[in-house]
Amino acid sequence: MSNLVNFVKTGKKIVGAAINYKAVIKKKNLLKPDKPIFFLKPTSSYITEGQSIKVPEDFEITQEVELGVIIGKTCKKVPESEAMSYVGGYCLALDMTAMSELKNARQCGFPWALAKSFDTACPVSRFIKLEEIPDPHNIEIWSKVNGKLKQKANTNDFLFNIPQLISYYSKNITLEEGDLIVTGTPPGECKKLAREKGGPWCIGKGFDTSCPVSRFITLEEIKDPHNIEIWCKVNGKLRQSGNTNDLIFDISQLISYITKYMTLEPNDLLLTGTPPGNLPVDKGDLIEAGIGDIINLRFEVE
Template sequence: MSLRDFTRIGRKIVAIGRNYAEHAKELNNPVPTSPFFFLKPTTSYLLQPGKIEVPRNCVVHHEVELGVVIGKNGRDITAARADDFIGGYVLALDMTARNLQDEAKKSGKPWAAAKGFDTFTPVSDFIERSAIKNPHDLRLWLKVDERTVQDGSTQDMIFKIPQLIEFVSSIMKLEEGDVILTGTPKGVGPVKAGQTVTGGLQLPGSGKDVIATFSFPVIGRPGTGAFSAK
């Protein structure tokens, strides 16, 4: 099976929290001195031409991120060896039900519900590793309709990708197809049904060298469940 099928072969989505200082500050969170992460279910993956679903009574925020796709299994991977375990990349969104997350944080509960709804990890097509020479010098941007809401650089990551791979793999085995979401720059904010979210990943200082893009319409969550749009 091709690594391009990472959304089917990967067993976990490892999302790094607060890896951009300005994003931590915009939500009044402390800037971390060591990495931390949470897990998202692979059922939250959304491929184009899918639609992002906004659950009822949820304030859903966008968070654009560079994702690292793991190319082979490994545990206790040192930062010096981390590059050997990168199979490719992906442009991703870590959608967040912010009001549910805030409630969970106040009561000391996990964030799983706020991060784990179906469609809450929209992704671009797989990006070949050879297409990105330096993952720490890329422009990440996101528009809601025609308004640019996030525009940052992976240069601003607090913890670089080798350090993240070392940290995560010291706790749990990383497996082929797993994705590490490396954090989001400042500018996170709400999306609503009827809007369209468009993102891009490109080389710095250029409007032409676009590596990946995606575009997803936003709808109310269908169905008859507790979080379905009424």
């Protein structure tokens, strides 16, 4: 319990449910999704009461009030019938969203990451004990801006309930103690967005084992990171080969742009993009990859 009280400091990820109120689907005339839609927010977006929400320059942001579910113990592939036993507590959360960036991303078919992940984009309440909310599927949540009611709804209007969310997420992503699930926001007075193409890429990029990495490589081993060969083979056949001198945005530009909106912390990993040739792999395949003759790694696909 003591660790969960400090979920803001101990949790590793924030998983957000999108379009999870029936009233939202009705109001926006959306097609009902057949499985939960979700996105990820970094824990660097947390703030707690007493801190201020900071609007990045040129951003247009809106508030989205949500019930937060805090995972009490690590879980993977949890059946719905057991899911509530993995809930350690709750919180109230605001999923602050940069609607200007969200709209642009949707129009281009890009991920929503920046719109959901800027610093201060996840204000949360204190930890709420299980006994304080006996039935999380029948509570009212609301938000006001400058004293004016903007959102009000009951969680009995969830499209996917908490066991369904936990079961679906844990099928693909390991949920760990202190992780937060924000369960979606009800309709309210927000700027209406066009129904554009594109959405979050989270399941495509965030499933377990989706980021195999090599050992740590020292600065001395890579004298010029903007002029190195990287390659990838599958079953011994070369699939990808490129030089980082072909990067559209170099490392300095990436770090500068990202840190304009998001705090990068020690040991964070920045992936700089991949050269052409990324084709499907199958179970039983052997993937090999390398940086010139500096390092190579091997992973089997199961």
